[in-house]
Amino acid sequence: MKLCDLLGQDVLGNDAAIEPAVAALDVSGIALDSRVVRPGDLFVAIAGSKTDGARFIDAAIAAGAIAVVGDHAPAATKVPFVTVANPRRTLALAAARFFPAQPATIAAVTGTSGKTSVAAFTRQIWERLGYASASIGTIGLVSPKRTVYGSLTTPDPIALHRQIDEIAREGVTHLAFEASSHGLDQYRLDGVRVSAGGFTNLSRDHMDYHPSVAHYLAAKLRLFRELVPPGGAAVISADHDCSAEAIEAAKARGLRVMAVGRNGDGAGEGIRLTEAVVEGFAQKLTLEHRGKRFAIRLPLVGEFQIENALVSAGLAIGTGSDAANVVASLEHLEGAKGRLERVGERNGAPIFVDYAHKPDALAKALQALRPYAKRRLVVVFGAGGDRDAGKRPIMGEIAAENADGVIVTDDNPRSEKPEAIRAAILATAKGAREIGDRSAAIRAAIEQLEEGDALLIAGKGHETGQIVGGEVLPFSDHEAVAAALASRVA
Ligand SMILES: CC(=O)N[C@H]1[C@@H](OP(=O)(O)OP(=O)(O)OC[C@H]2O[C@@H](n3ccc(=O)[nH]c3=O)[C@H](O)[C@@H]2O)O[C@H](CO)[C@@H](O)[C@@H]1O[C@H](C)C(=O)N[C@@H](C)C(=O)N[C@H](CCC(=O)O)C(=O)O
Numbered sequence: 195m196k197l198c199d200l201l202g203q204d205v206l207g208n209d210a211a212i213e214p215a216v217a218a219l220d221v222s223g224i225a226l227d228s229r230v231v232r233p234g235d236l237f238v239a240i241a242g243s244k245t246d247g248a249r250f251i252d253a254a255i256a257a258g259a260i261a262v263v264g265d266h267a268p269a270a271t272k273v274p275f276v277t278v279a280n281p282r283r284t285l286a287l288a289a290a291r292f293f294p295a296q297p298a299t300i301a302a303v304t305g306t307s308g309k310t311s312v313a314a315f316t317r318q319i320w321e322r323l324g325y326a327s328a329s330i331g332t333i334g335l336v337s338p339k340r341t342v343y344g345s346l347t348t349p350d351p352i353a354l355h356r357q358i359d360e361i362a363r364e365g366v367t368h369l370a371f372e373a374s375s376h377g378l379d380q381y382r383l384d385g386v387r388v389s390a391g392g393f394t395n396l397s398r399d400h401m402d403y404h405p406s407v408a409h410y411l412a413a414k415l416r417l418f419r420e421l422v423p424p425g426g427a428a429v430i431s432a433d434h435d436c437s438a439e440a441i442e443a444a445k446a447r448g449l450r451v452m453a454v455g456r457n458g459d460g461a462g463e464g465i466r467l468t469e470a471v472v473e474g475f476a477q478k479l480t481l482e483h484r485g486k487r488f489a490i491r492l493p494l495v496g497e498f499q500i501e502n503a504l505v506s507a508g509l510a511i512g513t514g515s516d517a518a519n520v521v522a523s524l525e526h527l528e529g530a531k532g533r534l535e536r537v538g539e540r541n542g543a544p545i546f547v548d549y550a551h552k553p554d555a556l557a558k559a560l561q562a563l564r565p566y567a568k569r570r571l572v573v574v575f576g577a578g579g580d581r582d583a584g585k586r587p588i589m590g591e592i593a594a595e596n597a598d599g600v601i602v603t604d605d606n607p608r609s610e611k612p613e614a615i616r617a618a619i620l621a622t623a624k625g626a627r628e629i630g631d632r633s634a635a636i637r638a639a640i641e642q643l644e645e646g647d648a649l650l651i652a653g654k655g656h657e658t659g660q661i662v663g664g665e666v667l668p669f670s671d672h673e674a675v676a677a678a679l680a681s682r683v684a
């Protein structure tokens with residue numbers, strides 16, 4: 195591909211120009227990490243949170259880079275250097291050019307909690323309606339051909355556009371993916387031709403990355419302010435304090451706003467929840483859309499799953515699927531792996547694995563399980579290292595307030611001392627037990643279960659590893675539960 199095709203004027207904007215000789219260069223690849231540059235690559239130097247890609251320009255050239263893009267040209271480079279104002283956005287737009295195929299219908303969902311669930315539900319709805327569908331997010335890439343576990347919720351721009359191009363070429367026509375606030379803030383998904391955007395909710399998360407909640411929300415609203423094109427659908431949960439701001443942002447962009455939830459626009463394009471009744475491990479819902487009423491049975495536990503299901507339904511309807519068929523498909527939804535997933539029971543007490551690792555999610559998960567605990571509701575959880583430390587005492591307090599039994603254990607300590615993370619939680623979790631070893635904590639909780647209890651194991655959900663220091667040790671809550679139940683039988 196010619197460099198001028200990769201870095202067209204629409205990519206460069208008016209702030210950069212390329213001489214004809216440079217524009218004619220043949221580029222065979224694109225890289226943002228010098229350690230993976232191959233001969234013929236374009237290297238994009240990005241100033242990041244840990245280091246500056248500009249420090250590795252010589253290494254990239256030594257590895258065969260034939261041109262470099264960045265926001266500050268070094269004194270002299272052996273290959274052409276193109277100076278741009280926003281290397282991250284240039285990288286994403288160039289990646290979209292390099293990997294050009296995209297499904298015709300793409301929905302992106304953002305919000306503090308519910309993104310993985312919404313992406314999974316939207317994929318399932320489209321699949322049931324007969325479309326070749328895929329999702330990309332925290333649980334990786336799920337497509338008709340394969341499931342590939344990834345490391346980021348929103349992959350880096352090169353990985354993201356490569357995956358999107360690959361599934362489009364395999365015939366996928368509908369893609370739902372998660373737009374994390376990091377991903378939006380770092381322009382990872384710029385260049386993806388998004389047909390619709392979804393917004394679930396906003397609460398405390400990633401305060402180690404965003405300097406303020408306002409910065410956090412502004413990152414998420416980029417989806418509606420800059421990425422969904424005018425005329426596209428904006429499906430916004432209308433039941434939160436920040437809903438109005440999200441709706442305003444969408445309206446200002448000329449998007450088709452579809453407000454969903456108890457305050458949803460049931461008379462118009464939105465979906466209004468008028469009644470929800472828990473029935474066993476399911477919920478009977480009454481919904482309203484364009485003035486029509488629908489009664490369905492949602493086979494999921496937790497009021498928060500209603501919000502996720504309605505945002506998913508809105509995304510499917512907002513991208514052209516028939517409303518009655520979409521609403522009917524909600525009766526077949528399966529929860530995303532590790533999201534309030536019932537994984538066993540002991541003495542009639544149900545055991546759930548959940549991914550809640552932030553305050554609002556932990557509260558919602560415990561409140562969702564309270565109706566199933568006639569006797570004691572027990573929770574086993576911890577908190578990730580190298581992540582927002584401020585949430586730890588908040589989660590300790592939430593656990594003590596919403597559960598009858600609390601065991602504080604390790605999650606992914608990463609480079610932090612596990613005992614220090616646990617201590618920060620224990621400081622506010624009155625009456626909590628401390629068992630650092632996660633398997634032992636799960637086993638101890640299961641051994642205590644009696645008729646009328648319910649157990650929530652929270653924080654790791656689908657994860658199949660425990661990050662300790664720089665190592666990822668094999669660990670899954672699902673396997674730890676199975677081992678504990680098996681040892682009871684023996
Ligand atoms: C804090 C953060 O988000 N960092 C992301 C960011 O890295 P960065 O730009 O800060 O990179 P850096 O380490 O400072 O290096 C700067 C540049 O030098 C380059 N470099 C570096 C070393 C070298 O030898 N040669 C070289 O060229 C790097 O490739 C990079 O381009 O851009 C990278 C490329 O897109 C991401 O891989 C990386 O995610 C890191 C691994 C990460 O852990 N991110 C997490 C926090 C994250 O993004 N989580 C969200 C939210 C999860 C959720 O709640 O849903 C997610 O979307 O997963």
Ligand SMILES: Nc1ncnc2c1ncn2[C@@H]1O[C@H](COP(=O)(O)OP(=O)(O)OP(=O)(O)O)[C@@H](O)[C@H]1O
Nearest residue numbers: 306307308309310311332498533549550555558559
């Ligand atoms: N709509 C919601 N409102 C509040 N809490 C929710 C909601 N949906 C899910 N949760 C809680 O958050 C946890 C994570 O859900 P999910 O993985 O769908 O969200 P996410 O936004 O993808 O999270 P992450 O940003 O960590 O990837 C769930 O296990 C549940 O405890």
Ligand SMILES: N[C@H](CCC[C@H](N)C(=O)O)C(=O)O
Nearest residue numbers: 551577578579605606653654
């Ligand atoms: N159990 C994980 C969940 C967070 C993972 C992801 N949301 C991120 O922030 O990287 C942890 O707390 O370490």
Ligand SMILES: [Mg+2]
Nearest residue numbers: 309310332347
């Ligand atoms: Mg997710």
